[in-house]
Amino acid sequence: MQNYDELVRYIEKWINGFGNVKSVTHCATRLRIQIIDPNKVNIAKLKAHKLILGAVFRGSELQLVIGPDVPKVYSIFNQQMANNGENKSKPSDGSIEKQSKPQKNVKDYAEIAVDFISGTFVPVLPILVAAGLVSAVLNIAVTFAGLSVKSGTYVVLNAVNNAGFYFLPIFLGGSAARKLGIDSMMGMFLGAILVNSSIDGVANLSFLEMSIPKTTYNTTTIPVILGVLFMSLIDKNVDKYIPKEVKFFLKPLIVILITVPVTLILLGPIGSELGNWIAAALSFMYEHLGWISVGIMGAVTPLLVMTGTNQALFPLVFAMMAKFNYDSFVMPGMLAANTAIGAAALAIFFQEKNADKKALALSSGITGVMGITEPSIFGVLINYRSAFLGAMAGGGIAGIFAGLVQLKQYAVVSPGIAAIPTFIPTDGSGLNNNFWFSIVTIAIAVICSFMFTTFFAKRTVSSKKIAKANASMKIFAPLSGNVVNLENVDDEVFSTKMMGDGIAIEPSSDMVCAPLDALIIMTTKTNHAIGLRTDSGVELLIHVGIDTVELGGKNMETLVSEGEHVKKGTPILKFNTNAIKKAGYRLITPVIVTNMNDGHDVFSQTVQDNVECGDYLYSTN
Template identity: 30%
Template sequence: MAELAAQAIVDAVGGPENIESLTHCATRLRFQLVNSELVDSAALDNIDVVMGSVPQAGNRYQVIIGGGVATVFQQINNLPAMGTTAAKSADDVKAEARSKGPRGKHAWMDGFFEYLADSFRPILGVLLGASLIIAFAAVMDAFGVQDFRAEVKPAGWQFLDTMWRSVFYFLPIMVAYNAAKKLNVDPWLGAAIMGALMTPEFINLSSRDDITCVTNEALGTQSCRADIFGIPLLLSDYGGNVFVPLMMAALLAVVYHGIKKVVPESLQLVFLPFLSMIIMIPITGFILGPLGVWLGGILGTGLAWLNTTAPILFAVLIPMLYPFLVPLGLHWPLNALMLMNIDTLGYDFIQGPMGAWNFACFGATAGVLFIAARERDAQMRQTSTGALIAGLFGGISEPSLYGIHLRFARIYPRMLVGCFLGGLTIGVGSMLLGTAGVTASAFAFTSLLTIPLFSPMSLYVIAIAVAFCTAMALVVITDYRTPEQKAEALARIAKQKAEGGPHVDILEEEEAQDGFETPAQQAGITAADAEPFLEAGAVATAVKERPRTQAPGMVPGTVTVLSSPLQGKVVPLKDVPDPGFASGAVGAGVAIDPSEGRLVAPGDAKVIMTFPTGHAVGLKMDSGVELLVHIGIDTVNMEGSGFKVLVSKGDIVSEGDPLVEFDIAAIKAAGYSPITPVLVTNHKKFGSIDARADGDATFGSPLLKVAAKGNQ
């Protein structure tokens, strides 16, 4: 099954020949395609492991997978058809992207945030692992097993600290490595330069007697200076600092590539790193290091001041901003500030309010899951289940955002109410308790597993519960879809039931016998009425199903002849310039290239579907045949121009009654084909459907012969 999913993804993005390169991040496959217009987004979203897809500029395409992205990535690479298509490294891919020039009006801004994201993204896994180790230690502290913050601990617990401190203390080296790699610089060079400020020799300078120290009262931190050949050197502890390596790598890229231009290639192995180090280590130590500490101090002081003087405003502002920052990748600077706070203060005050946003996000997803389960919508149920698990246990919001929330605009206002109330709970609770907000003892993905890291824990639990339940309740009560989207979804479910798909329980009779209507019945949609119309671009609003009796045309031995509703030349269905119609996926029948802009009823029927755009009509013939007449190809895009609908849903019509008037010249002038499919959409309920393959059709002339099942 896994290999089938990998193959399905490759097919949906246009096949191996359409893939220039493939990389992945924590939750997404990142395709660089030859032509992004070849992507079948609907097919992608229907693949079991796919939670959503995101088209981007420059033929880039992201496919949201979730926590199993690395496995899917490997499975795709292992496909025989892929060959060497995806063999390029991430560096090669990014270098090629840079060589193609700007990708938008604000390319420098896109590049900046991509630089931040790619500097952190590869280490998210170890950050999450370290935060869970800290969470375990915090639980042990809560149960009185061991004081988590004690300066002196037993050797075993001190060793446990090394497991998570290795990540957070040496984080600057990791960031420097990734940042340098992002800028096409030897990543080990970036790591070595940053590591120089974390050696015992550098740290021991702080123990000298001839240094001077200054205390930052706002942050409660101390910085010392030493005299190095007459030049003052700031002796900050750079463990956990992220601003300095980001600044260093950016300048290193300029120096590195500049040296590379003047040093002969035969000497670059030695002199390129040598010259880079003797230039960049002093610049980093004397200038960039202090500047990074100062900038971090300014930002930290400002946020600390806001958190202290206006805690309610701060607690509400953070969760209200995050839903807009995360989709744009603008949350990375705040993540850097969190790490800076932990490094300088020993705790962070941003993650608590951020938790209100995360759990409001997960609550909205839970609301979608509740509705999907109630409606037996396997597609949304699967998407929301995966996203909710990734959120509640991994603290990862992208599957929810890209797979669900950004697809349905009604979710955001409801989620923001949860963000607001969750943040307000933290702000008001902090004032009542006299605390500086909800703080975290380590950088953590805000999930159920990391709750013990937050203090006061009880206030944090109440706040995230308020955020989660509010968003979930609002989504469940008011729905996450517009009426049109809901009708479309229910039509899709009903169609799948009628076709014997995975949703066969939607309209089963036992629910009605128990006194309950299914959601599809509540919306007035039946399998018989709704099955074909989603493909036609309609909003399905068919009437409620009446008590079933066997239609005359379905009695064994019966043959029903349908008259032509149009005048023109008959076109075989396979020649229709639309793969959905030509394949027979929508229904069986023929098409007509009309010579007159008038559509009439082919027999006695009830109108079960009309369209605001006038481009199609659905009929339920008295014989039991269900007919869809779709005037032109892609004419829904004309938005009703050139069409005049003469009937309404529910009307009873007789053979020859006018249904729609349309302007053939206007259709052609708009660049669309007027070829009109005439389709029996419930063809699977009949034995055979014979169509005229050629010739001319006139109003009332025989067009289709429909034989009931059981005919010999």
């Protein structure tokens, strides 16, 4: 079980305390903290914690990728922040500390817009996911389980589904108000007014002799958001002038009496028309770019998620859903992308040797193919170029297929294996081609992403090996003979690599030469071994024979002295092969790197069975 209390204390420390926090929210996998002074945040320390899969700033918002357990972290964070009493500015009352702010550019305003859209829609997603999946379950029950549409069970489940979308303006109104720092209840109040049956879709309305255009507000998103934006302007200005003695009852009255008419007469119709334009624009793009547009969405989704701009697509999705009752552009593209991202992480699981990294790749990969991709992106893809490219390739290819077959998703649920039922049409037609096309899309995404990631990973490993070999020090054979793996040497000290790694040679000559330019750092009175150090600090041991120390130096002669610098190929030791073998000793000679703890690994060993003195033996760094 993870210690999230400790994690929150760790976060508190490296964000410079709760006093540096304006507000905190969360999405499916990210803890989103509005920071007062980003310069006081040590993002490198935050990234170093094993439970934090990634940390990025979006303007003044710090996004910490936690994974599916982020609601637990969010709850503990809020509790500890409340206990400390340091949250000087909570979004519910709008009291945000005034600070001198630098002049903003276009990029800053774009980040603010994305942050507002994300902060407004993300808290509402659990409602939409639940309602969407209930709709899918209902379709399955009616089509395959014989559930009657007149039964009480159907009525209840259908109400759950309808309420999630019909009352969407209420949920979004509260969420948008909270994000803007005003009373969330007032935002919900505005949403409830818009979906009231005496206003929603009613013609021939007027207010103070001013005509109110007929507008349908249920299931819409943009009208209530525009209304709440206007409400926040009124709220903050009215707050300045109303005496505190009468503010409690007078402020909400003035705010709602100003906001409602302006929203109904102007902002609501504009928002509704804007939603129609967005749907029309997407439809136009889909009609003219066709399957390519869905393929592009499938390919670029990892980049959108990494930058947080994927949340800005929700208005587009809702516009499509409101007009057509399905989405054939964004969500199908993301189905391809999400499953490709998860598959790429799973491919890394099979490529990676490190146990911790394998565990991360496996867990985030499974989560990814289910539809939640942040752990895969920030925990795996961002660290493996091969996985990122593989996911983009797999998502793009599967997205093209989804576009070609005009795949449609009928509920707003994060696309993935868990969302497959949402590709069943809501008209009761059952498992038509659209459902099976969603399965094929997932299969294409997973297979292509896995294959491309594996291919790119192997190319990366090969390139790294080549680069490492080119930049490495080459060790050459100090004597001629047959090459023997160190593990096969009949001496546990060498075979278990207690002293170091390398290769052994069964000699066919009786002369040992310097394997490269080096300093002689060790000789023995028994003449059976010699140590060398290269200019780069690599230390080598050449040990002639097994247990030949027992000969006491007989039939062996050291030709150099300690402290002497020798060139490659210089004779440094000789021995009498026949005499030593006659005495019952083997002459197999390990040539090993002894200071591997200093980072000198042995790799790229020769593939030859026999070497001559001076031939390539292995490399070290």
